[in-house]
Amino acid sequence: MELKEAIRKRRSIRLFDKTKKVTDAQLRELFELTSLSPSAYNLQPWKFIVVRDEKRKGVLRACGNNQAQVEDASAVIIVLAKLNPSEDVDEIISDRDKKGYFPSSEIKQNYIKIMKEIDTNEEIKAWAIKNAYLASATLMLAATDMGLATCPIEGFNPDCVIKNFRIPSNYFPTLLITLGYQLPDAKIPERLARKTFEKTVDFEQFRKKQA
Amino acid sequence: MELKEAIRKRRSIRLFDKTKKVTDAQLRELFELTSLSPSAYNLQPWKFIVVRDEKRKGVLRACGNNQAQVEDASAVIIVLAKLNPSEDVDEIISDRDKKGYFPSSEIKQNYIKIMKEIDTNEEIKAWAIKNAYLASATLMLAATDMGLATCPIEGFNPDCVIKNFRIPSNYFPTLLITLGYQLPDAKIPERLARKTFEKTVDFEQFRKKQA
Numbered sequence: 001m002e003l004k005e006a007i008r009k010r011r012s013i014r015l016f017d018k019t020k021k022v023t024d025a026q027l028r029e030l031f032e033l034t035s036l037s038p039s040a041y042n043l044q045p046w047k048f049i050v051v052r053d054e055k056r057k058g059v060l061r062a063c064g065n066n067q068a069q070v071e072d073a074s075a076v077i078i079v080l081a082k083l084n085p086s087e088d089v090d091e092i093i094s095d096r097d098k099k100g101y102f103p104s105s106e107i108k109q110n111y112i113k114i115m116k117e118i119d120t121n122e123e124i125k126a127w128a129i130k131n132a133y134l135a136s137a138t139l140m141l142a143a144t145d146m147g148l149a150t151c152p153i154e155g156f157n158p159d160c161v162i163k164n165f166r167i168p169s170n171y172f173p174t175l176l177i178t179l180g181y182q183l184p185d186a187k188i189p190e191r192l193a194r195k196t197f198e199k200t201v202d203f204e205q206f207r208k209k210q211a
Numbered sequence: 212m213e214l215k216e217a218i219r220k221r222r223s224i225r226l227f228d229k230t231k232k233v234t235d236a237q238l239r240e241l242f243e244l245t246s247l248s249p250s251a252y253n254l255q256p257w258k259f260i261v262v263r264d265e266k267r268k269g270v271l272r273a274c275g276n277n278q279a280q281v282e283d284a285s286a287v288i289i290v291l292a293k294l295n296p297s298e299d300v301d302e303i304i305s306d307r308d309k310k311g312y313f314p315s316s317e318i319k320q321n322y323i324k325i326m327k328e329i330d331t332n333e334e335i336k337a338w339a340i341k342n343a344y345l346a347s348a349t350l351m352l353a354a355t356d357m358g359l360a361t362c363p364i365e366g367f368n369p370d371c372v373i374k375n376f377r378i379p380s381n382y383f384p385t386l387l388i389t390l391g392y393q394l395p396d397a398k399i400p401e402r403l404a405r406k407t408f409e410k411t412v413d414f415e416q417f418r419k420k421q422a
Contacts, residue, residue, distance in 0.1 A: 204261075
């Protein structure tokens with residue numbers, strides 16, 4: 001599917017066909033595309049838990065304001081932000097080195113220093129979440145391309161998810177995404193309006209309009 | 212361009228052709244596509260400042276760790292998170308109402324209540340930033356589709372941007388994105404490796420692998 005078509009076609013779908021399942025092969029392709037999202041220093045501070053078991057979806061529904069779509073969707077993805085991305089630094093630096101990304105060993109040493117210290121940055125949680133959201137946006141567009149429907153759910157209780165899905169303290173559940181096939185006879189209302197270009201885009205400084 | 216191709220093609224490009232400019236028409240298309248990103252309650256808590264003036268790009272470069280790409284790119288987009296999205300509630304509710312999104316007036320009243328109170332939520336800043344990142348990911352993919360190169364820059368001083376670009380207190384600069392044409396003879400190293408499916412995807416609960 002054309003990218004523009006996917007962007008225009010993507011909607012938050014809450015009515016899923018319970019009989020149609022997302023396959024393992026589809027998940028592989030979906031997450032391979034998702035993995036290509038950008039992240040600072042290529043640290044990829046994200047992880048995903050795919051919940052397909054009926055009983056577990058029920059638990060997740062209870063953590064997520066009892067939304068029926070959580071049980072109706074073929075799968076629900078728990079998007080986790082990784083709070084100790086420095087764990088992966090050696091591998092990432094070695095990859096960067098091999099591919100000629102470091103013009104000097106000084107720059108390389110500086111990179112290593114920043115990346116090794118990143119877990120202790122007071123902004124680490126906010127930063128990991130932001131990067132996980134870039135990946136989530138990619139995921140929802142990729143799903144659209146694959147004929148799948150999604151809905152991002154921000155309204156859920158993270159402690160409930162942490163407890164029931166055994167999330168360790170170095171990860172934080174930041175978003176749920178329902179994934180599946182749209183109910184064939186679902187009546188999807190017209191897309192909600194977006195703010196205009198004039199309202200959302202300024203030039204050169206705040207509130208300055210295009211000449 | 213196919214969506215999958217755009218996802219695979221998108222790279223963080225820091226070497227821009229200074230002679231090729233992004234046109235007003237391209238910006239319109241880019242932001243129209245960006246606007247179709249999802250946001251909670253369709254509040255669209257984002258705004259963008261397009262900086263193209265050479266002198267102003269110089270100021271922005273000084274706010275952004277002196278990265279040359281900020282001046283070399285045709286435009287730099289300051290992504291703002293909107294911290295008082297409740298301002299737009301009446302318009303959004305009326306659109307939702309007109310299109311039949313409310314099954315009952317009770318649900319409608321509940322929506323209005325939540326949306327009107329959203330600015331006072333202690334998570335409002337984090338929430339607006341997350342939504343602005345969803346839009347930013349869409350923007351970078353849409354730019355790729357249009358033959359443009361981008362690079363997200365998280366390392367900048369928000370206070371410097373606030374001061375120099377007259378950002379009021381109800382907005383927060385959360386990301387810079389350079390935008391332009393890639394330098395034709397730029398030697399772009401091989402894409403950095405991504406973590407494997409096995410490393411990033413668990414099933415049913417943390418650390419449980421696919422059966």
